[in-house]
Every structure is written in C-alpha cells, then in structure tokens.
Amino acid sequence: MQVRLAGGTAREFAPGTRVAEILTALGVEVGPRGALAAEVNGRVAGLDATVDADAELRPLTFQDEAGQEVYRHTASHVLAQAVTRLFPGVRLGIGPAITDGFYYDFHREEPFVPEELSRIEQEMEAIIAADYPLQREEVDRDEALRHFAARGERFKLELIRELDPAVPVTLYRQGDFTDLCAGPHLPSTGWLGAVKLLTVAGAYWRGDEKREQLQRIYGTAFPDRQALKRHLEWLEEARRRDHRTLGKDLELFSFHEEIGAGLACWHPRGGRVRQLIEDFWRSEHRRRGYEILFTPHLARADLWATSGHLGWYRDNMYSPMDIDGVEYLIKPMNCPFHVLIYKSRTRSYRELPLRWGELGTVYRYERSGVLHGLLRVRGFTQDDAHIFCRPDQLEDEVYGVVDLALFMLRSFGFEHFEVALSVRDPQRKDKYLGSDEGWERAEAALEAALRRHGLTYRREEGEAVFYAPKIDIKLIDALGRGWQGPTVQVDFNLPERFDLSYTGDDGRPHRPFMIHRTVLGAMERFLGNLIEHYAGAFPLWLAPVQAKILPITDRQLGYAREVAARLSAAGFRVEVDERTEKIGYKIRAAQLEKVPYMLVVGEREAQGNTVSVRHRREGDLGVSSIDTVLAMLKEEAGPRHREAW
RNA sequence: GCUGGCGUAGCUCAAAGGUAGAGCGGCUGAUUUGUAAUCAGCAGGUUGCGGGUUCAAGUCCCACCGCCAGCUCCA
Numbered sequence: 001m002q003v004r005l006a007g008g009t010a011r012e013f014a015p016g017t018r019v020a021e022i023l024t025a026l027g028v029e030v031g032p033r034g035a036l037a038a039e040v041n042g043r044v045a046g047l048d049a050t051v052d053a054d055a056e057l058r059p060l061t062f063q064d065e066a067g068q069e070v071y072r073h074t075a076s077h078v079l080a081q082a083v084t085r086l087f088p089g090v091r092l093g094i095g096p097a098i099t100d101g102f103y104y105d106f107h108r109e110e111p112f113v114p115e116e117l118s119r120i121e122q123e124m125e126a127i128i129a130a131d132y133p134l135q136r137e138e139v140d141r142d143e144a145l146r147h148f149a150a151r152g153e154r155f156k157l158e159l160i161r162e163l164d165p166a167v168p169v170t171l172y173r174q175g176d177f178t179d180l181c182a183g184p185h186l187p188s189t190g191w192l193g194a195v196k197l198l199t200v201a202g203a204y205w206r207g208d209e210k211r212e213q214l215q216r217i218y219g220t221a222f223p224d225r226q227a228l229k230r231h232l233e234w235l236e237e238a239r240r241r242d243h244r245t246l247g248k249d250l251e252l253f254s255f256h257e258e259i260g261a262g263l264a265c266w267h268p269r270g271g272r273v274r275q276l277i278e279d280f281w282r283s284e285h286r287r288r289g290y291e292i293l294f295t296p297h298l299a300r301a302d303l304w305a306t307s308g309h310l311g312w313y314r315d316n317m318y319s320p321m322d323i324d325g326v327e328y329l330i331k332p333m334n335c336p337f338h339v340l341i342y343k344s345r346t347r348s349y350r351e352l353p354l355r356w357g358e359l360g361t362v363y364r365y366e367r368s369g370v371l372h373g374l375l376r377v378r379g380f381t382q383d384d385a386h387i388f389c390r391p392d393q394l395e396d397e398v399y400g401v402v403d404l405a406l407f408m409l410r411s412f413g414f415e416h417f418e419v420a421l422s423v424r425d426p427q428r429k430d431k432y433l434g435s436d437e438g439w440e441r442a443e444a445a446l447e448a449a450l451r452r453h454g455l456t457y458r459r460e461e462g463e464a465v466f467y468a469p470k471i472d473i474k475l476i477d478a479l480g481r482g483w484q485g486p487t488v489q490v491d492f493n494l495p496e497r498f499d500l501s502y503t504g505d506d507g508r509p510h511r512p513f514m515i516h517r518t519v520l521g522a523m524e525r526f527l528g529n530l531i532e533h534y535a536g537a538f539p540l541w542l543a544p545v546q547a548k549i550l551p552i553t554d555r556q557l558g559y560a561r562e563v564a565a566r567l568s569a570a571g572f573r574v575e576v577d578e579r580t581e582k583i584g585y586k587i588r589a590a591q592l593e594k595v596p597y598m599l600v601v602g603e604r605e606a607q608g609n610t611v612s613v614r615h616r617r618e619g620d621l622g623v624s625s626i627d628t629v630l631a632m633l634k635e636e637a638g639p640r641h642r643e644a645w
Numbered sequence: 646g647c648u649g650g651c652g653u654a655g656c657u658c659a660a661a662g663g664u665a666g667a668g669c670g671g672c673u674g675a676u677u678u679g680u681a682a683u684c685a686g687c688a689g690g691u692u693g694c695g696g697g698u699u700c701a702a703g704u705c706c707c708a709c710c711g712c713c714a715g716c717u718c719c720a
Contacts, residue, residue: 111649201715202648209717213648216715244712248656257693257711316719362720367646368711370718382720484720522720553677580677588681602679612680620680 003051006039006058019057020047020187028059032191032223035059037070037184044070046184048136062223072097074134074186075124075195075221079104081177082123083217086116092179093155093205093214100231101220105203107155112215117197120217124195131190132175136183144169144180155205156180194228195221238479243531244373250536250593252527252544253374262371262378264524269544272573273530274523276542278359280411280640281383281520288404290355290385295337297361301327307336308497312466316364334360335491335516338386339498342512347502352512353393357385359523374528381523387515388500391441394513398449398488402471405486405519406453409475411640412530413539416476417485419455421446423469425462433467434492442490442513443469467493468516477533483525489516537594537616541637548590549576549611552583552602559606563599563626570630571643591616599629 003017004010005026013022019038023030030047037046039058044066051057060067076095083090083106093105106112112120139147141160148156159180160169172181174189186192196219203216222228247253252270255263266274282292301320304310309317313332320327331337338356347354361381370376389397409417423443424432432439446469450457457471464470468489474482491514494500501509520526530538540546547567551560560576567574577586583600590598600612604623611629613621624632634641 113649199714200649203716204647207717209647213716215648218715255711261711364719367718369646369648369716371712376719380720384720487720518720520720525720550680552679555677582676582678582683583680584678585682586680591681598680600680604679614680 001051002054004056006056013051015052016050018047019045019049019051022051022057023047023059026057030059032193033061035061036067036186036191039066044184046070046136047187049184069097070184071186071192071223072102072221073181073183074189075192075219076102076104077134077172077174077177077179077181077185078124078127078189078192078195079120079197079217079219080106080179081127081174082120084177086120086123091155092153093203093216094159095179101198101218103203103216103218105205105214105216107205107212107214112200112217117200117217121195121197124197127175128189128192128195130175131188133188134185135173136185137171137173138168139171141165141169144171147171147178148180192221193223194225195219196228196232234479238481238532241479241532241535242373243375243528246531246536247374247528250544252531260378261368262366262376264374264377264379270527272544273538273542274527276640276642277412277520277523277527277530279642281359281408284404284408285355285357285385288355288400290357293338293341293356293358295334295341295358295360296331297363298328298330299336301329303336303340304329306497307339308493309333309336316366318363318365330363331360332362332364334358334362334382334384335386335494336498339494339500339514342388342500343498347388347512349390349502349504349510352502353387353389353397355385355387355397357383360384374524374531377522377524380525383518383520383523383526385517387517388502388512389515390502390504390510391513394441394490394515395445395448397513397515398445398471398490399452401488401515401517401519402449402453402455402473402486405473405488405517408519409473409485413533414475414477414485417455418474418476418482419450419457420460420463420472420474421450421457421469422460422463422465422472424464428462431466432464432492433496438492438513439469442492446471446488446490465489467491475529477529478535479532481532483529485521485526485529486519487517487521490514491516537596540596540633541640543594543596544573545575545593545595546572546633546637547574547597547599548586548593548595549574549599549601550583550586550590551576551578552600554580556601556603556606560601563601563611566626567630567633570634571641572633572637587614597633 001013001015002010003013003022011026019040020030023035023038028035037044037060039060040051041055062068062071073096076097080092080095087108091107093107095104096102144160145157163169170182171178172183172185198218198220201216202213204213205211220231222231250269251267253267254265256265309332317332318330320329359381361379363379366376366378387397424439450471468491470487470489472484473486475485476482495511495514500512502512504510549560549564551557557578564574564576587598594616596616598614600614605611610623610625612623613629615621
C-alpha cells in the first residue's frame with residue numbers, strides 16, 4: 001500500500017504496519033517531543049494503530065491542537081487511575097481533554113479537599129514514572145458490561161448501553177486500571193511530562209442538573225516543567241487582569257450587597273470611560289445612518305404576551321408589578337418598543353431601511369450562581385439596534401452591521417475574531433418560525449455578508465434559535481481568550497406577531513425583514529472585557545485620567561494648575577497631585593493608577609514654561625514645551641479625541 | 646438554582662472558645678523634596694445580617710445575604 005506524508009512523498013508499506021513505524025520510516029521523530037499521534041486520512045489515530053490501505057498521514061505533536069488533546073486525555077486517565085488507587089470506593093464519570101487541560105468526573109460521598117489533590121498529584125507522578133503502556137482492546141458489549149458491572153461503575157454502564165451496538169466497545173488498559181474510551185492515547189504513561197491539578201468543582205452527570213452531581217477535578221499537562229510554568233504564569237497574568245479587582249483598585253465600578261447581586265454602580269472614573277465609549281458609539285452610528293431611540297423600562301404584560309416573550313423568555317423575566325390593577329413587567333429586551341415605534345404609522349418602501357439604535361437598559365433574571373463581576377449581571381445596557389428593511393436590502397444591511405461591528409471592535413484594540421454562523425437544522429425545518437424562503441434568504445444574506453468581508457467562519461447547523469438565524473462574533477483579547485461580542489439575527493418572530501408591514505411600489509403591503517443586532521454586546525460586559533484586555537491601562541483616548549501634573553514642591557502648585565488648565569481647555573482629562581509628598585511618591589501613585597502621562601513640574605519647568613514628561617510604560621521622556629505636549633497628546637489620542645469634554 | 650469554599654478597618658491579611666491586631670490607604674503635623682513608597686501622631690470595627698450553644702463566640706451550630714471556583718445558562 002502507498003502511504004504519503006502530508007505534503008511529502010509517498011512510500012510503499014506492508015498493510016498492517018503501525019503508524020509509529022511508518023512515521024519513523026518517513027523520517028518523522030516519534031516520541032514525547034515529536035509525534036504523539038497522527039491523522040490518518042484526516043482521522044486522529046494513535047501511534048499503535050495499524051494502517052491497512054493507502055493513506056495520507058499527518059503527524060501530530062504537542063503543537064497541534066489534536067496532539068494536545070491526545071496528550072491531555074491520557075493525563076486524565078492517569079488522574080482517574082490515581083484516584084481509583086487512593087480512593088477505592090470512587091465511581092468514574094467521564095474524563096476528556098479540554099482547552100488548556102483536562103478533567104475527570106468522580107462520584108464520591110466526601111468532597112475532595114486540596115490536601116488530597118496534592119496526594120493524587122503525587123500518585124500521578126508515580127504512575128507516570130512507572131511508564132505503563134496504554135493498551136487498546138476491542139471487546140463486545142456484554143464483556144464490557146460485565147467488566148464495569150463487576151466494579152460497580154454504574155456511570156460507565158450507562159455510557160456503554162448508549163453506544164452504537166454495531167461498533168465494538170474499546171477499552172484502554174494501563175497497569176491496574178482500565179477505562180472505557182474511544183481513544184486514541186499516548187503509547188505509555190511515561191510520555192507525560194509535567195502534570196498539575198488545579199481545582200475541584202461540582203459537575204452534573206452528563207451536564208444535566210436533574211441528575212447526580214459529581215466532583216470534577218481539573219488539571220493540566222505539558223511536555224515539560226518549563227511549559228507548565230509558563231502556563232501557570234499565564235493564569236497568574238489573567239488573575240492580575242481580573243476586571244473585578246482592577247475595577248475596585250481603579251475606582252471604576254462597584255457592587256453592593258445592599259443594592260442586590262448583579263447590579264453594578266459606575267463610579268466617576270468608570271463613568272468617564274463608559275461615556276467615552278457611548279459617545280463614540282453614538283457618533284459612529286449617526287455616521288452610518290442610524291437614528292437613536294429612547295424607550296421605557298417597563299411595559300404592560302400584554303405587550304410581552306404579544307411579542308411572545310411571556311411564552312419563551314419568562315424564566316428570565318422578573319415578576320410582574322401591579323400598577324392600577326394592570327400587570328407591568330420590567331423589560332428584558334428593547335425590541336417590542338422599537339417595533340411599536342415602527343408601527344406608529346404606515347411605512348413606505350421608500351423609507352427603508354430604518355436603522356434604529358438604543359443604549360437600552362434591560363433586566364434579566366440570572367441564577368445566582370452564574371453572576372460574575374461585570375461579565376454576567378442582572379441589569380445591563382445593551383448597545384441594541386433594529387433594522388427594518390426590504391428583502392432586497394437584507395444582504396447589504398447585514399454587511400453594514402458586520403462592517404460596523406468590526407470597525408468598533410478594532411477601535412478598541414481587538415484584532416482577532418472567531419465568527420460563527422448559526423443556521424437551521426436541515427433535518428428539522430419544522431421547529432422554526434417563518435417561511436422556508438424567508439430562512440433561505442436570511443441565511444444566504446448572512447453568509448454572503450461574511451464572505452464579502454472575507455471572514456473565515458464556522459457554519460453551525462441547528463444552532464439557530466427557533467425564530468432567527470444569526471452571526472456571532474467572538475473577540476479574542478490580549479491573552480488569547482475569547483469573549484462573546486457582536487451578534488446579528490434576522491428575526492422571523494416579531495414581524496409576524498406584530499404584523500409589521502410596509503407599502504411596496506406595487507401599493508400593496510409587504511412584510512419587512514427585521515434585523516436585531518448588537519456590536520459591543522452590553523456596556524457592562526464590554527467594559528469588563530476591555531478592562532481585562534488592557535489590564536486596566538486604557539489607551540490615551542479612553543483613559544479616565546489622561547495626564548497627572550506632579551509638582552515637585554508646593555512652590556510649583558500655581559504653575560501646575562496653569563498647566564492643568566491649558567490641557568483641560570484642549571479637552572484633556574487631567575488632575576494635579578497637590579499633596580505635599582516627594583516626587584517619587586506621586587509618581588508611584590500615578591503609576592499605580594495607570595495614568596498614561598505624568599507631567600513633572602519643578603522650579604526649572606516653571607521658569608521655562610515646560611513640563612518634564614513621563615510615560616507610564618516608557619518612563620522619563622525629558623522636558624517639552626506645553627505646546628509640544630499638547631500636540632503629542634492630540635496625535636496619540638487620535639480622531640476620537642474630544643475637544644469639548 | 647446545585648456542589649465545594651469564603652465573608653474581620655477603604656484594601657491586603659493576623660487573632661486556633663478567654664481584652665479584635667498589623668501593613669498599606671485616610672486625616673493632622675513636621676519635612677519642600679527631581680522620576681515607583683520621608684518621618685511622627687491620630688482616627689478608623691455591633692467581626693456580612695439574624696437566631697442558637699456556652700460562664701464566655703470573630704472562632705462552634707442553624708437560617709438568610711453576598712462573594713469565589715465550577716456545573717447549567719447567556720449580552
């Protein structure tokens with residue numbers, strides 16, 4: 001048979017040759033630092049798998065995502081083996097590899113405590129040192145059932161019963177431990193370099209909260225101590241950037257037990273940043289043909305019945321309040337209000353598209369356990385907008401939204417995105433609202449808009465909500481983490497429920513398309529992301545305080561105030577540190593506040609009408625005239641600098 | 646909501662059933678200082694809230710509120 005190395009030449013091998021031998025023969029390094037597994041005709045296979053027919057091989061190392069998965073999956077088996085040894089009564093759940101690590105779910109009456117984690121870790125080291133080979137075995141169902149029944153592994157039994165009966169069950173054996181597993185795995189436990197257990201948390205069996213809760217142990221594994229250390233440092237860096245800590249330290253926002261969970265308060269500093277973002281948002285929307293709306297926070301329950309929210313969104317809505325004997329509900333969304341504005345008079349095809357935006361504050365019930373700083377709250381302001389358009393305008397409108405979204409995000413320093421297109425499940429078209437043609441048109445428009453932007457995206461069939469196909473854009477921050485950002489949905493629900501129409505050039509009523517979109521998501525969440533992205537050190541145009549004037553002695557106070565007044569008149573946000581402290585102290589304080597520029601003024605500067613410029617990252621930049629500093633600040637702040645702050 | 650952990654001064658953290666403390670921050674005073682912390686003094690607390698056990702509770706028990714790590718869900 002012919003076996004070709006991806007991108008290389010083909011060679012002849014006897015059928016049944018193992019992947020490891022073929023790779024070695026083709027000059028690929030096989031081992032813990034080389035190939036860990038391989039893709040055989042696009043399918044991940046272990047090194048001990050045999051190749052029986054012509055094939056193309058691509059070696060997988062730890063650098064490949066699939067290689068990491070194999071590596072860490074083996075680590076999860078080692079974890080399970082260690083736990084089984086140390087805690088005989090424990091029952092096994094599942095244990096996959098995940099991004100950056102792995103976990104294994106266990107059933108045990110007593111909780112795992114941190115001291116036990118280090119014991120388990122030691123046992124894992126022993127298992128790695130023992131270098132047990134992992135042996136793949138195919139057995140028939142009954143044998144597999146007998147094996148796990150004998151050990152009381154009821155979760156495994158449940159899994160086996162659900163496996164396709166036509167396919168043999170595979171087990172992986174390593175020393176005294178055998179697990180049900182599809183594999184593939186590393187050839188032996190000794191291939192693992194450095195493992196580390198991180199946390200324990202509860203997890204429902206099969207992700208179903210009605211079922212038993214297991215204990216999930218999270219860990220990670222790397223080829224060597226160095227790489228593990230780098231990863232732990234990365235985790236440390238993420239902790240250092242935590243917006244909850246920075247928000248407190250930099251006095252951006254706060255939460256209060258007295259107010260209630262998930263309800264944020266913006267302090268003056270945070271308020272500045274938020275206002276800057278909102279001002280930028282508004283002017284960019286006006287520039288792109290949007291109008292701005294304002295709508296109330298409450299509406300009668302009837303409205304939410306008409307919109308359908310009482311049917312499918314009630315769990316996220318707060319209890320009704322009685323006003324003069326009529327039920328009112330706090331809004332979880334802005335759309336019904338915008339729809340009513342659309343309906344306030346007849347609409348002509350000539351005035352479409354209508355692009356209506358609102359920074360609308362909505363309230364949604366979130367279960368207490370999911371709240372998380374600004375990233376998950378119960379009251380938040382969406383940068384919402386609805387576009388009403390004709391079918392022939394749909395694609396251009398979606399294109400425009402994606403363009404706006406990318407422009408906005410890039411303005412905030414996000415350069416990398418992951419785009420997903422959620423469409424209908426082609427098998428079950430009946431469970432969706434709206435017409436077949438409508439869906440086809442909408443999905444085509446979304447897809448075409450992404451193509452025109454040259455974006456690579458994942459098409460996810462069956463991921464669309466019942467009333468709308470959508471585009472989701474995830475932004476990737478400075479640490480490589482992904483956050484849900486813009487979404488664009490084509491709504492088939494509201495136009496029907498509110499019987500929206502416009503008069504066409506034929507004089508007859510037509511149903512408009514309604515696009516629901518947000519480009520930042522929610523102000524709270526976006527600010528949270530932004531704080532972490534910049535580690536609290538906002539770029540000049542967004543910094544709540546852009547420059548701090550630091551007089552050397554009290555004698556320069558008057559001059560310092562003059563400098564501040566000049567910068568302030570030019571629209572810059574400045575403060576004078578008037579405390580009687582040494583310059584080092586003031587610099588340190590300004591530095592910790594992450595103020596972009598420190599302008600030191602002493603006797604010399606006061607004489608020469610200059611300032612000594614210090615940048616928070618670059619350090620001392622030397623003496624400049626005030627005009628030079630103003631020009632430099634304007635240049636750096638860029639087009640979004642506002643003269644009239 | 647569930648599992649586990651936590652809640653002491655504005656912040657970070659001590660006090661292992663026996664008198665609530667430190668550093669930073671704040672205030673006052675002295676110092677008038679040249680690129681990441683000058684010195685001294687003072688103030689600051691119903692130990693998240695409410696019950697209970699005990700001669701005695703920050704510490705033990707119960708309930709609630711909030712926070713943290715996850716599960717599930719989402720902007």
